[in-house]
Amino acid sequence: MFGYYLDLALRSLKRNKALTALMVLALALGIGATITTLTTLRVLAGDPLPGRSARLFYPQLDHGPREGYVPGQSEPDMTMAYPDAMNLVHARRATRQAAMALAQAKIVPQRANEHPYFTNGVMTTADFFALFGVPFKYGGGWTADDDERRAPLAVIAEDLNDKLFDGADSVGRTVRINDRDFRVVGVLKHWAPQPRFYTQGLGGRSYGDGDAVFLPLQSARAARMGPQDLECYSNLTDINHIETEPCEWLGVWVELDDAAAVASYKAFLDGYARQQVALGRLQRPSTALRDMMAWLRHVQVVPDDVRMQTYLAFGFLLICVVNTVGLLLAKCLRRSREIGVRRALGATRRAIFGQFMVEAAIVGLAGGVLGLLLAELGLWGVRHQPAEYASLARLDLGMFALTFAVAFVSSLLAGLLPAWRASLVAPAPQLKAA
Amino acid sequence: MEIRPILATLRKHRIPALLIVLEIALACAVLCNAVFMISRRVSNIHLFNGIDERGLVVVNLNGTDPKRASSEIPRNLAALRGIAGVQAAAITSSVPLSTNNWGWSFGLTPEANVSSHNTTNVSLYMLGEGGDRALGLQLREGRLFGPGEYAAGALGDAALPQGHVTVLTESLARRLWPGQSALGKTLYSRPYYYTVVGVAADVLRPYFGTWNPKMYDVAYFPVNYDAPLGTYVLRSAPQERDRVLREAVDKLQALNPAAVAKGSTYADVRAKYFADTSSMAWMLVLVCVVMLAVTALGIVGLSSFWVAQRRRTIGIRRAMGATRGAILRYFQTENFLLATLGIVLGMVLAYGINLFLMKHYELPRMPAAYFPVGAVTLWLIGQLAVLGPALRAAAVPPVVATRAA
Numbered sequence: 001m002f003g004y005y006l007d008l009a010l011r012s013l014k015r016n017k018a019l020t021a022l023m024v025l026a027l028a029l030g031i032g033a034t035i036t037t038l039t040t041l042r043v044l045a046g047d048p049l050p051g052r053s054a055r056l057f058y059p060q061l062d063h064g065p066r067e068g069y070v071p072g073q074s075e076p077d078m079t080m081a082y083p084d085a086m087n088l089v090h091a092r093r094a095t096r097q098a099a100m101a102l103a104q105a106k107i108v109p110q111r112a113n114e115h116p117y118f119t120n121g122v123m124t125t126a127d128f129f130a131l132f133g134v135p136f137k138y139g140g141g142w143t144a145d146d147d148e149r150r151a152p153l154a155v156i157a158e159d160l161n162d163k164l165f166d167g168a169d170s171v172g173r174t175v176r177i178n179d180r181d182f183r184v185v186g187v188l189k190h191w192a193p194q195p196r197f198y199t200q201g202l203g204g205r206s207y208g209d210g211d212a213v214f215l216p217l218q219s220a221r222a223a224r225m226g227p228q229d230l231e232c233y234s235n236l237t238d239i240n241h242i243e244t245e246p247c248e249w250l251g252v253w254v255e256l257d258d259a260a261a262v263a264s265y266k267a268f269l270d271g272y273a274r275q276q277v278a279l280g281r282l283q284r285p286s287t288a289l290r291d292m293m294a295w296l297r298h299v300q301v302v303p304d305d306v307r308m309q310t311y312l313a314f315g316f317l318l319i320c321v322v323n324t325v326g327l328l329l330a331k332c333l334r335r336s337r338e339i340g341v342r343r344a345l346g347a348t349r350r351a352i353f354g355q356f357m358v359e360a361a362i363v364g365l366a367g368g369v370l371g372l373l374l375a376e377l378g379l380w381g382v383r384h385q386p387a388e389y390a391s392l393a394r395l396d397l398g399m400f401a402l403t404f405a406v407a408f409v410s411s412l413l414a415g416l417l418p419a420w421r422a423s424l425v426a427p428a429p430q431l432k433a434a
Numbered sequence: 435m436e437i438r439p440i441l442a443t444l445r446k447h448r449i450p451a452l453l454i455v456l457e458i459a460l461a462c463a464v465l466c467n468a469v470f471m472i473s474r475r476v477s478n479i480h481l482f483n484g485i486d487e488r489g490l491v492v493v494n495l496n497g498t499d500p501k502r503a504s505s506e507i508p509r510n511l512a513a514l515r516g517i518a519g520v521q522a523a524a525i526t527s528s529v530p531l532s533t534n535n536w537g538w539s540f541g542l543t544p545e546a547n548v549s550s551h552n553t554t555n556v557s558l559y560m561l562g563e564g565g566d567r568a569l570g571l572q573l574r575e576g577r578l579f580g581p582g583e584y585a586a587g588a589l590g591d592a593a594l595p596q597g598h599v600t601v602l603t604e605s606l607a608r609r610l611w612p613g614q615s616a617l618g619k620t621l622y623s624r625p626y627y628y629t630v631v632g633v634a635a636d637v638l639r640p641y642f643g644t645w646n647p648k649m650y651d652v653a654y655f656p657v658n659y660d661a662p663l664g665t666y667v668l669r670s671a672p673q674e675r676d677r678v679l680r681e682a683v684d685k686l687q688a689l690n691p692a693a694v695a696k697g698s699t700y701a702d703v704r705a706k707y708f709a710d711t712s713s714m715a716w717m718l719v720l721v722c723v724v725m726l727a728v729t730a731l732g733i734v735g736l737s738s739f740w741v742a743q744r745r746r747t748i749g750i751r752r753a754m755g756a757t758r759g760a761i762l763r764y765f766q767t768e769n770f771l772l773a774t775l776g777i778v779l780g781m782v783l784a785y786g787i788n789l790f791l792m793k794h795y796e797l798p799r800m801p802a803a804y805f806p807v808g809a810v811t812l813w814l815i816g817q818l819a820v821l822g823p824a825l826r827a828a829a830v831p832p833v834v835a836t837r838a839a
Contacts, residue, residue: 026731026732030728033721064549065549067550067551068551108692115687115694116692116693116694117694118496179692232593234548234549235623235624235625236593238592239592239593303710305710305714308795309714312464312718316725319457319461319464319729320728322456322460323457323729323735326450326454326732326735327732327736329449329453330450330735330739331739333739333743334742385710385713386709387709387710417449
């Protein structure tokens with residue numbers, strides 16, 4: 001029976017090529033737009049460290065003034081002052097913990113005729129690499145002892161290693177950063193989690209390439225590297241010694257393995273804040289401890305524009321579906337005579353309904369195939385946009401399947417009304433009129 | 435034109451008529467909101483910025499030794515002023531839209547400090563001598579800085595410069611002292627205080643996201659060459675700026691081999707800041723055009739079938755004496771009625787979508803002016819779409835009535 005419906009549907013679609021093309025094209029445009037925006041949204045709202053993100057938390061403290069403080073309602077600050085960040089790292093209350101800030105690092109090539117250039121750097125503490133599961137190609141990170149000793153050590157990214165050392169194992173060699181010598185202890189494999197969760201709140205980009213150099217916090221500061229973002233809550237007198245100034249510039253991430261650990265860390269954090277209030281360093285005891293995905297939602301990492309585009313695409317798809325409903329309906333009403341004949345010859349209402357649904361499904365399938373091509377075109381367009389997330393917009397297997405799901409569902413929805421109307425056609429009047 | 439027969443026909447073909455109405459309503463709702471978003475982005479891209487954008491070139495010199503600033507900056511400036519075609523050159527802490535922001539909060543009472551409650555956050559532009567001329571600031575009231583004030587403006591490693599004078603933008607002056615002249619008034623942030631000596635045309639902050647009521651909250655301060663600043667601004671004739679840019683970068687790099695010189699024309703600084711905004715605007719335009727095309731084609735498709743289905747009826751009307759014009763007008767009026775219904779429905783929907791977006795995103799209420807724009811567009815689209823099928827209907831000869839269907 002299905003084969004027969006297929007044959008009927010194809011004949012009917014062939015009879016009116018312009019109309020068929022119009023339906024397929026409209027559906028394909030709607031699907032193409034929807035899949036393009038959904039793919040972009042999915043990439044941007046994705047989990048940067050699958051399997052690890054649920055165990056990573058971002059503690060926050062509040063350096064705001066007493067004035068205007070509403071207990072339980074004031075949102076703590078995005079970053080921490082140096083003493084607080086160091087106290088949390090040294091307390092070792094979590095499985096792993098690291099403090100970090102972003103900095104521009106001036107690389108001075110050791111070869112003749114090469115100019116110095118700036119690259120993205122991270123100043124952090126020893127646990128950073130284990131905490132985030134950063135993969136190494138050569139060597140490894142540094143130790144907490146190295147942090148204390150202000151050892152001039154560096155971990156560099158693969159591309160910087162290619163540039164400076166032609167991809168050789170550079171562990172033990174020297175790289176000149178901000179006019180100081182740093183000894184390479186590790187070279188990373190490609191590592192660029194998206195979104196760049198650890199740069200949020202620190203003044204960094206949200207998407208795009210990974211960072212190129214990772215330096216122990218104190219030794220980077222000794223080389224006069226300053227943080228990308230600095231928030232001061234009282235008068236700043238010496239910008240070179242922000243460790244002792246009333247300014248916030250560090251983010252802290254901690255690893256907590258289960259709910260009990262999270263609860264006990266939150267209690268520790270609250271206790272710390274209350275203690276600092278008692279000491280007069282803090283005016284507000286409010287704290288926060290968000291997991292990674294909650295933190296990314298909190299900082300609204302996905303640009304509003306991308307969400308608006310997605311709404312717009314769904315609106316557009318809806319218009320295309322309504323359009324297809326109209327055209328299918330017009331077609332089936334014109335074929336009342338044919339339906340009458342088929343009904344008179346013994347076809348049931350269910351058979352007529354099935355026949356028209358098959359026709360709609362074929363339109364949907366064709367719309368899906370064309371829509372997929374249009375989505376590829378759309379994503380190609382997104383990749384050529386100036387946005388920092390542009391290069392990430394790629395179709396994966398899941399979205400490929402979703403395209404056809406969307407195409408089928410929308411075409412079947414579009415076919416429902418016309419097919420139902422067609423199945424209602426009474427045979428007698430149609431035959432009489434002829 | 436008699437409307438009753440049209441209504442009677444539509445009542446018989448309720449579902450196709452409803453589909454046309456629905457399609458127009460959806461298109462109208464999306465169109466109104468999309469055009470509103472486009473216009474907001476376009477006005478963002480064209481925000482007023484009271485500096486000489488066309489003639490300006492910006493070169494950033496980073497990685498210098500701050501201890502040598504006081505000898506290197508005058509030397510660098512002298513070299514830049516020696517480039518043919520350079521009308522003015524100066525050093526500043528940042529330029530509008532560069533995203534390199536240094537903000538500070540000021541109050542209007544002597545006890546105010548940076549974290550006090552009733553303070554205003556302001557973006558600071560620290561200008562070296564001649565910075566006003568190089569940027570092309572437009573003075574509205576009072577005066578700009580004198581040589582003595584530049585010399586006294588030591589910044590060193592502090593957040594704010596020594597010295598006690600500032601120039602504000604018009605918007606900031608108006609917000610801080612509504613209805614009064616800002617001249618002679620004082621801004622405080624303990625232990626600093628600055629007296630307003632001039633008011634200049636509005637200039638944008640280095641960074642303010644997208645449209646923001648505080649985007650013009652800017653204050654200028656004079657500084658001397660002890661300040662470790664790294665943004666050089668050069669002004670030249672617009673047609674010479676590309677050459678001036680190349681020469682300035684080369685010269686600064688040659689003079690400071692250990693540092694990194696990077697430059698761009700101010701036009702590029704602006705284009706880069708608004709690059710996302712403008713690509714979003716173009717995307718919205720594309721969606722609107724495609725959506726209207728789909729809607730129009732849908733109407734063409736439905737009306738064509740409609741006309742084909744009613745060939746016999748049209749023939750009978752023609753045989754009974756209806757002119758071609760009457761048939762044409764019949765279909766046009768019918769489309770107009772359906773479009774009107776769709777537009778009314780679409781307006782309500784558009785308003786609802788706007789309310790939703792206002793609630794979840796930083797979007798203001800849509801001005802009423804967008805509704806008639808949407809209405810007229812869809813009426814036109816509807817009429818254009820129905821014209822072809824209606825003409826075909828008008829061409830049906832009366833003899834059709836006499837034939838079997």
